[in-house]
Each structure stands twice: as structure tokens, then as C-alpha cells.
Amino acid sequence: MTPGARISAAIEVLDQILAGQPAEQALLRWSRSSRYAGSGDRAAVRDLVFDALRCRNSHAALGGALTGRGLMIGGLCAAGQDPALLFTGQGHAPAPLVAGEGAGSAEGVSNLPDWIRPLWDQSLGDSAQAVAAAMQHRAPVWLRVNGIKADAAEAIRVLAGDRVDAMPDPRLATALLVTGNERRLSQSRAYRDGLVELQDLSPQLACATLPVAPGMRVLDYCAGGGGKTLAVAGRSDRLTLVAHDADPARMRDLPQRAARAGVKVRLAPDPAGVFDLVIADVPCSGSGTWRRTPDSKWRLTEKALLDLVALQAWILRKATAHVRPGGHLAYMTCSVLDPENDAQAAAFLAENPDFRQVSRHLWTPLDASDGFFLALLARR
Numbered sequence: 001m002t003p004g005a006r007i008s009a010a011i012e013v014l015d016q017i018l019a020g021q022p023a024e025q026a027l028l029r030w031s032r033s034s035r036y037a038g039s040g041d042r043a044a045v046r047d048l049v050f051d052a053l054r055c056r057n058s059h060a061a062l063g064g065a066l067t068g069r070g071l072m073i074g075g076l077c078a079a080g081q082d083p084a085l086l087f088t089g090q091g092h093a094p095a096p097l098v099a100g101e102g103a104g105s106a107e108g109v110s111n112l113p114d115w116i117r118p119l120w121d122q123s124l125g126d127s128a129q130a131v132a133a134a135m136q137h138r139a140p141v142w143l144r145v146n147g148i149k150a151d152a153a154e155a156i157r158v159l160a161g162d163r164v165d166a167m168p169d170p171r172l173a174t175a176l177l178v179t180g181n182e183r184r185l186s187q188s189r190a191y192r193d194g195l196v197e198l199q200d201l202s203p204q205l206a207c208a209t210l211p212v213a214p215g216m217r218v219l220d221y222c223a224g225g226g227g228k229t230l231a232v233a234g235r236s237d238r239l240t241l242v243a244h245d246a247d248p249a250r251m252r253d254l255p256q257r258a259a260r261a262g263v264k265v266r267l268a269p270d271p272a273g274v275f276d277l278v279i280a281d282v283p284c285s286g287s288g289t290w291r292r293t294p295d296s297k298w299r300l301t302e303k304a305l306l307d308l309v310a311l312q313a314w315i316l317r318k319a320t321a322h323v324r325p326g327g328h329l330a331y332m333t334c335s336v337l338d339p340e341n342d343a344q345a346a347a348f349l350a351e352n353p354d355f356r357q358v359s360r361h362l363w364t365p366l367d368a369s370d371g372f373f374l375a376l377l378a379r380r
């Protein structure tokens with residue numbers, strides 16, 4: 001596909017998304033109906049669509065309309081390119097610009113939904129603007145080195161054998177930043193053999209602070225794909241790892257991932273007994289990951305956020321029953337919003353005087369990567 005044809009495709013997909021279709025669904029539909037598009041084309045169209053969603057309001061303002069076409073014109077203007085060079089009407093390129101298109105200004109335009117801005121500012125204080133600005137850019141790809149199988153140097157060497165470039169990070173010995181050929185990763189030997197897993201730096205930093213020691217019993221109460229279970233597994237020997245999720249289908253890939261990582265994880269539809277550490281990586285707004293899922297930024301509603309906060313409180317109540325006296329509860333979200341983070345932890349502590357807060361941390365793109373919150377709570 002020519003660059004112009006890719007823009008036409010992105011316009012088509014964005015129009016579907018603006019009409020209410022989830023981004024992944026709209027992209028899938030387009031790629032199914034566009035068999036001529038190669039993998040490079042599909043990746044390029046996806047990048048154009050996600051870039052536009054990250055900066056939806058400012059690109060619409062620059063382009064002159066909140067439409068697929070307006071967003072693409074605005075995106076080119078924001079990148080300092082002349083849209084007229086690609087909007088030629090030739091071949092599969094979009095039609096030439098008309099008066100007013102590409103002549104707007106994005107001065108003072110925010111790329112957060114209006115209703116969330118006061119909450120964002122209150123939650124992030126002095127860093128609110130800088131974090132919002134960071135959310136307008138693509139997120140880097142991070143890997144976690146599986147300490148059971150390799151160290152960082154070995155993982156980098158094996159990745160390089162498959163022409164995937166990665167570099168270590170001074171903040172964490174197990175974290176690697178992918179610097180080249182990330183699309184080859186899933187086919188690489190380092191990934192297939194379980195030397196590395198995809199995991200953002202911020203949850204890695206959070207998991208690295210959890211109190212884990214040989215022989216401990218750990219329950220991952222909202223295990224999903226098992227990202228946190230596996231991060232903890234790499235930290236110590238002889239751990240008993242139990243994974244639970246209200247929706248067992250979410251744990252579908254966990255046995256295979258665990259086998260690849262060389263660890264044993266027991267899936268528990270109905271966990272019993274008490275544990276030294278219970279991880280509650282609860283469903284949340286995902287506001288810390290809006291660089292990766294910009295569509296969800298525009299889909300989140302006040303009502304949905306309230307529902308999530310209520311669900312988080314309910315899950316905490318259930319998970320608490322599994323924390324042994326003297327044990328820990330690790331409450332995690334990939335959100336930067338206070339009602340899901342400190343306010344939730346404070347409400348829990350007010351209801352549960354037998355718990356105390358040991359520590360809390362909010363990571364953001366300013367000091368780590370995605371927005372991620374951890375409150376570590378100890379049972380007396």
C-alpha cells in the first residue's frame with residue numbers, strides 16, 4: 001500500500017471507531033476486508049489509528065473536524081508535514097484538502113476527556129500536565145527477564161541472535177527495553193523458550209518490591225494471564241503459587257506461559273485457606289496504560305469508573321479472607337486515578353483495622369513507564 005492508501009485505510013477505521021466501534025474490532029474488520037494489505041501495512045495502519053486516538057482532540061482541532069479525515073490531517077500537521085502532499089486524490093490516496101482543512105490550532109486543547117480532567121489533576125498534582133503529555137506518545141516495549149532461565153546479559157545475547165535489540169535498565173536488573181525489531185519478538189527463541197516475557201517496567205518495579213521469600217504461599221487473586229504470578233515466581237525458590245480469577249477463561253494461557261517460564265502454578269477456581277502474600281491486581285480504568293489503549297480513554301465513563309471502584313472494594317473484601325495474620329495484601333491497579341488508588345486503600349484500611357499500610361507507590365511515565373499503583377498492606 002502507498003502512504004496515501006494507508007491514510008485512507010486509517011480514515012475508514014477511525015470513522016468506525018468514532019461511530020462507536022471498539023478500536024480492535026474496527027481494525028480487525030478492516031484487515032479482514034483488505035486481503036491485499038501485508039503485515040507491514042496492517043502495522044502501519046494500526047500505528048496511524050492509535051496515534052490519532054492518543055491525540056484525538058488536538059489532532060481534530062488541527063485538522064478541522066472530529067472525523068477520520070480530520071484526525072489524519074491534524075496528525076500530519078502536528079508532525080510538521082504538509083497534508084496536501086498525501087491528500088492528492090490519486091490512486092487510493094484521500095481526496096485533496098478543501099478550504100479550512102488543516103488550518104486549525106490546538107492551542108490549549110487537552111487530550112483527556114473533559115469529565116476526567118479535574119480528577120486527573122487532583123490525582124497527579126504537580127505532575128498532572130506532564131503525565132498527560134506523556135500519554136500522547138507511544139509506549140516503549142519492555143521485557144522481564146525470567147531469572148529462573150537466564151540473566152539480562154544472556155537474554156540480550158539470545159534476543160540479538162534473532163535480531164531483536166534490547167538494553168538493560170539501571171532501575172531493575174530483570175528489565176530490558178526493546179530498542180529494535182520488536183515485531184520479531186514473539187517468534188524469537190528467547191521468548192519461545194521463556195527467557196523473557198512481555199511486561200511493562202512499572203508492574204515489574206512493583207512486583208520487585210513485594211515481600212517474597214523461599215517457601216512462601218502466594219495467591220494471585222485476579223490472575224488473568226498471570227503476569228504478576230510469573231513476575232513473583234522468578235523472585236524466589238520453592239514458592240507455592242496459586243492463581244485465581246473470577247473469569248477462569250482469563251487464565252487460559254497461564255498454564256502454557258508457566259510451562260514456558262519453567263514454574264508450577266496451580267489454578268484455583270475457588271481458592272481455600274490462607275497465604276503469606278495475596279496479590280489483588282484488580283480490574284481498573286487502565287488510565288495508566290492509555291498510551292497502549294487510547295481507545296479506552298475515550299470510552300471510559302463516570303458511571304463505569306464508579307462501578308469499577310465498587311468492584312475493587314468488593315474484591316479487596318474477598319481477598320482479605322486469604323491473608324494470614326502477619327501476611328501481606330498487595331493491592332495493584334494500572335490506574336493513576338485517586339479513587340482507584342490511595343482513596344481505595346484508605347477506605348479499605350478504615351474498614352479493616354487489623355491491616356496497616358506498609359508502603360504505597362504510584363509509578364508514571366515520568367519515573368518509570370505505564371502508570372501503575374501498589375499499596376502494600378500487612379495484616380497484624
Ligand SMILES: C[S@@+](CC[C@H](N)C(=O)[O-])C[C@H]1O[C@@H](n2cnc3c(N)ncnc32)[C@H](O)[C@@H]1O
Nearest residue numbers: 222223224225226227228246247250281282283
Ligand atoms: C487487571 S486484570 C489482571 C491482570 C493480571 N493480573 C496480569 O498481570 O495479567 C483483572 C482481572 O480481575 C478479574 N476479576 C474481575 N472480577 C473479579 C473478582 N470478583 N474476583 C477475582 N477476579 C476478578 C478479571 O477477570 C481480570 O482478569
